[in-house]
Amino acid sequence: MSDAKFHLYYWPGLPGRGEFVRLVLEEAGADWVDVGLLPESQGGGARAMMEALGQGAVPAYAPPVLKVGDLEIAQAPNICSYLGERFGLVPPDEAARLHARQFQLTVADVVAEAHDTHHPIAVMKTYEEQKEPAKAHAEVFRTQRIPKYLGYFERVLKANTRGGGRYLIGSDFSYPELGLFQIVEGLLYAFPNAMRRIASQVPGVMALRERIAERPRIAAYKSSKRAQPFNPKGIFRHYAELDEPNAMK
Amino acid sequence: MSDAKFHLYYWPGLPGRGEFVRLVLEEAGADWVDVGLLPESQGGGARAMMEALGQGAVPAYAPPVLKVGDLEIAQAPNICSYLGERFGLVPPDEAARLHARQFQLTVADVVAEAHDTHHPIAVMKTYEEQKEPAKAHAEVFRTQRIPKYLGYFERVLKANTRGGGRYLIGSDFSYPELGLFQIVEGLLYAFPNAMRRIASQVPGVMALRERIAERPRIAAYKSSKRAQPFNPKGIFRHYAELDEPNAMK
Structure with missing residues (x-):
């Protein structure tokens, strides 16, 4: 220990x-x-x-x-x-803390749904054993769920007038922004083609992702050996057949 | 208003x-x-x-x-x-509050998985449009996931020696027990045959469910018109084909 x-x-x-x-x-x-x-x-x-x-x-x-x-x-x-x-990564008032927890829970909901795109039937079986339902689930996730979830966070950024469209809570960074950053990173890894299409609909969310990536401690961590990259054993997985065709080609 | x-x-x-x-x-x-x-x-x-x-x-x-x-x-x-x-339905110390939140989140995970048994592919489509993958998902849920989740709460009850096997936290009732009660109710409604089999493996959980049902305010609410029964529009749904055969027959 x-x-x-x-x-x-x-x-x-x-x-x-x-x-x-x-x-x-x-x-x-x-x-x-x-x-x-x-x-x-x-x-x-x-x-x-x-x-x-x-x-x-x-x-x-x-x-x-x-x-x-x-x-x-x-x-x-x-x-x-x-x-x-x-650690003071959220304002100390009750409303801010409750809203931060609320956002963190919605981030967790996205994670669970992203996992189910490749494991829609049985968590203990392999992806290869559930490829067909995975394909159907992933299509719904790409076309409806990602836009709905990220569109929700876009609305939160806009509705928080004190934050000028830049912050989820109040007028400064708070910890759920790390969670939102991480799901965007995961979605970009898993569904690059779908995200190319969706990104233009959620400019506030994508800009927030850039700002979090540039925070000195996050940038240092992400470029360190401690940070483990996304890969096909994880929750966010890239299988070309679960993404959509590349519209840019 | x-x-x-x-x-x-x-x-x-x-x-x-x-x-x-x-x-x-x-x-x-x-x-x-x-x-x-x-x-x-x-x-x-x-x-x-x-x-x-x-x-x-x-x-x-x-x-x-x-x-x-x-x-x-x-x-x-x-x-x-x-x-x-x-409302003081949990001890005021930090550890009790954090563990209560932890339990409530695991309750929420059960709810999400119970929903996915009848909607494994697309939340916006009907059950009838995803009956086959639902059947496969429900089998995994009945045989592996329900025993694992309820077995977990059974372990929590046993590990909490201060509670004598009766309480999730400390030596008295706390609010996550209402959540555990409600998921057991939902599972009994949705999967009566599977639950007949599983109940004997989780006697502590089933006894907790009885105690919660007998709490005066919960009993009064559940017998009032305000309480809305489980039904096939809800999250916990009973479809005979998603349950297992009745081993008692």
């Missing part, structure tokens, strides 16, 4: 739901360690991660799990909100 | 995600009104509900929405936690 203050337990090898927590820890400049990425000799790896799930006084259903001293909590949106509030 | 203190905006005609909020409001003895159930002449019905979604300073992606004075918040787990904390 390292002596870092925050221990994140999540699958090594993919961004996944853990990445939403990692981004908040990085933006906060927290003293943290990614247990799944430690060598097994230091208590790391997938095994330590799975063992952590069942051992606490309050079991977690699934990773990510965050340990802070004696406290052990699960559910990515819950962890993000805990950290965001603790 | 009624002069009640809490206004819930949710689809009339089904328990749905709104029911998780309704149960917390009822258990709290809150002064609340279900706007969707008011006549249109009093600003009620589905139309008032949909209009509420877009009009606030902070738009909601989907119902349920709760209005309290100037505050307007969305996402059922977020609303339940707000109310549960406000």
Whole structure:
């Protein structure tokens, strides 16, 4: 066990739901360690991660799990909100905190739906065993759900007049913007052709994504070895047959 | 607009995600009104509900929405936690609050998966248009996912030694137990045969369900006209072909 203050337990090898927590820890400049990425000799790896799930006084259903001293909590949106509030990455008033949690939950809904595009039937089976329903599900996701979700966040940016169209909450950055950034990154990886079409409909969301990518701590993290790229084992996956044809060709 | 203190905006005609909020409001003895159930002449019905979604300073992606004075918040787990904390339906310490939110989010995950059993491909299409993938998805849900989810809550009850196997948190009732109650109710309605088999594996969860049903305010609400029964327009739906054969016959 390292002596870092925050221990994140999540699958090594993919961004996944853990990445939403990692981004908040990085933006906060927290003293943290990614247990799944430690060598097994230091208590790391997938095994330590799975063992952590069942051992606490309050079991977690699934990773990510965050340990802070004696406290052990699960559910990515819950962890993000805990950290965001603790590190002042959201205004301290009740309405701002509740709206930040609301946005983080809608981000989580997008993640769940993005996962189901390649696993619409059975989470424990492979993509190859559910390719046909995946194709049908992905089409609905690309044509209806992505525009609806990102269009929603575009409306939130516009409706927040104090933020001049740049912020989800108030007149400054807040932690759910990291989550919105990460789902846009994931959608760009998984559905590049669909996103080329959709991006022009949500200019505020795409501009927010650029601003988050340029935040010094996020940029440093994303270019570090600690950041694990999207890949076909993750939640956001690129299968050409689930995307639409490239209209630019 | 009624002069009640809490206004819930949710689809009339089904328990749905709104029911998780309704149960917390009822258990709290809150002064609340279900706007969707008011006549249109009093600003009620589905139309008032949909209009509420877009009009606030902070738009909601989907119902349920709760209005309290100037505050307007969305996402059922977020609303339940707000109310549960406000009305003292969870201990005031940070760990208890975070674990309650964690449980409420896992309840919400069950709700989303239960919905997808009859709509695995496209939320906007009918069940009849996706019956075959629904059958495959429901089988996985019945045989793997329900036992895993309810087995998780059974472990939580056992691990909470202070609660003697009776409580999710500490040594008394807390609001996520209302959510766990409601998913068990929904699963019993949707998959009666599967649940007959699974119930014996999760005696703690089934006993908790009985205790919640007997809480005076919950019993009064559930036997009132305000409570809307499960039905084939809702999230938890009973289609005989999605359940398993009755092993008792």
